[in-house]
Amino acid sequence: MVADTQGIILKASQTTGEIYDVDSSDLIGKSVYELEKEGLFTPIVTPMVIKEKKKITFVQTTNKGKKLLVTGIPVFNPEGELVRIVSYSHDVTELMNLKHYLQIMEEDMERVKSELDILRSKYIDSDGIIANSEEMKKVLDTALTVAEVDANVLLLGESGVGKSLIAKFIHNHSLRSKGPFIEVNCGAIPETLFEAEFFGYEAGSFTGANPKGKVGLAELADGGTLFLDEVGELSLIHQVKLLKMIQEKQFYRVGGTKVRQADFRLIAATNKNLEAAVREKSFREDLYFRLNVVPITIPPLRQRAEDILPLIEYFLDQFEKKYNRERRLDEAVIQRLVYHEWKGNVRELINLLERLVVTSSSKLITVDHLPDCINQAHNPPLFDENDNRPLPEILESVEKQVLAKAKRKYKTTVEMAKALGVSQPTIVRKLKTYGIK
Template sequence: MEKLEMLELELNALVRASKDNIVITDGKGIVLRASPNSNGIYGMDPLSLIGKSVTELEAENVFSPSVTKRVLEERKEVQVMQYTATERSVMATGIPVFDEAGEIIRVISFSHDLTELQHLKEDYEELRTTMERYQSEIQELREKEHGLENMVIQSKSIQRVWQLIQRVAKSDASVVFLGESGVGKTIFARALHKGSQREKETFIEVNCGAIPESLFESEMFGYEAGSFTGANQKGKPGLIELADKGTLFLDEIGELPLPVQAKLLKVLQEKEVTRVGGIKSKTIDFRLIASTNQDLEEMVKQGKFRQDLYYRLNVISITIPPLRERKEDVAMLAHYYLQKFNEKNAMSKFFHAATIEELVAYDWPGNVRELQNMVERLVITAETKTIYPDSLPFYTQQEHQPDMDSLHIAELEERGSTLREALEEVEIRWLKRAVRQFKTTYEMAEYLGVNQSNVVRKLKKYGINAKKH
């Protein structure tokens, strides 16, 4: 065997055995040899590459950018990152080979597939960002010690409410929470107590609309032994006494009977309470928080609420906006309760994207309480693992004609769309839907049923910015 043939065999063996992709061109950038793994990296059979110009291949986005073209222009070794038509991230190194006259007669390029490494890097960066966010949130929770449960602080209106609560929590001023029934006034009242200096003391909650008027006075102020028939022989401390050193929360204070309003005002002014049937007063110290879904000012005008008590209570009033005015919170609350009731009932149901859209569009007259109850009902009664819009009690099929989100095949055909274009349109719409509903690509991937790195690549491919959706 001649020496030239032996060199040819050795060269072919090296090209085939190399884990890197090797492409050899002549001095004009015409491909002479290519590794068998060119198909996996560049999407072209090695035989299809031979005889083609790197300039032509660059224009076709096979090599983007072409390292060989750079070597021919700069006449030196060049290293570049390439992004191929097969969505691979490749580190390419081009080395010129000169003849005795100093002319480039060959360019040998080595391309190392870094796609998996790039994905790992992206995953690591996202994980690091997520961990930093979680650490920040945990630290914030520790610092504020608010221990909030089932509270979503997403919309700007609720963020403003929460900021106001933080500012007034450390004071001892009376606070009245205003808002419709079911908006979460009790949760915010508890948060206010948690953020106060009384957080380690008792939080006494009184539903003023749930206690019969005949029992209200004895329940609120307590009673001495033998005060009335059926009374406890040892007497009983009232709810106000039990709130000593802590917080007294009067929910729906507009339901407070007028006689009790007068006694409550006296307690607030004198910081003393006297039990029913008793003569000795007891000094107490509590912070008063109240809530109502009624217009107390109008009730004062109608003589249904004492004016002096109204001004005593209304030191700081905080209005909780209804759910229909903070649509940004609906999806997050729905997912929170979904997870909660899935765990409670040992289920793993999830919302279809169209169901979330319907939940967000609904007006929620019963506010957060209605949403919570509905999600629990859906988790228990939905026949399939996926909760579809037709499971919603307010959903009517007639009002929901199919739109482009369902992708009309006939319309795409009329537009002359190819199968690839139609598939891309479906892909884009699903990605945008996922971006609107979820914060991280991991959540999007779970929702779409694909790999997280695939979601990252697709978002980059279609130029979808997660922050703007």
């Protein structure tokens, strides 16, 4: 469409008429200003080009609701005076609608992402971390402090103490909490597949590989936290490659030539004595120092007795809901669970509680439902007739067992003394002698 500087249309193509749903010949001689007042289209390009004296592009709306991408171009005479405005239009209604729907989808996805973040946060916060004991309070205080920075953390402790939960706790309270949390069990991945799983591989790298290739676990952790559980199980060859990646923050996929980078926070965990492994040359010293920037030792369950009862209550409630079964523990059962040694730590406690909820046929769980290993541990024979030790040693052993049993049963040494028929100072002295706490 061509107009003069007064806005009078001089020429209009057939396509222009089709776009505006009018006969193009009806546009000739009319003013764009009048057509705008009549609502045929708005805004108009002529005054914009006259003002700017340069090419103008914008979105115009017709009276039929169409969205047009309009471009206006100034035409000058040899003296440099503006004499004509040439414009052409494209119907972009569908594109504008798509843009609108895309914006709505992006807003919805952002909302869903926020909801997922909240749910993830709730999950990590409510995943069974009980810290009534001073020992666990210190662990969580340290974890919260180190969460604020990106320093490497090494979680130490026996199997089942909850190292992965502490790792998630650190991630959840860090600046990377909205990023991924990628957990790698170094002891569960076959040694021959570790490199391909950890670093990923390119298409056709080896027989049986995914024809499209695969992104590795390290790459998936970009922007978040990479948690290496059972890191002490890595072979020396893989320790070298892990060390190189930690130092350089880059790596190659198997069969690849392009350098890959991943920005993640590293947390490692092990139930092994890595210092001893370093001395035995089964774990690299340089990797150990890289991982051991901030060590956090999680105490075994037997050393934080204050946490046992809250853990029992928490997981019993979880399994009641999961299996839709109402169950409660007899007082004698609670006593035995509280004073059990728990060599498998929290994991052993969780497994036992789930087993009791599933296998017990009555609402009340009694000592008869407990495994023999727990009942026998709390009812050991005071004397073995085949014991060939001297009498004084046997008597000391029996006395120690009696005192330990009384210590579990009674709250104070006064109550113990009354029950055993001796003085309170005697109880205190004997407890000290046998190291019973």
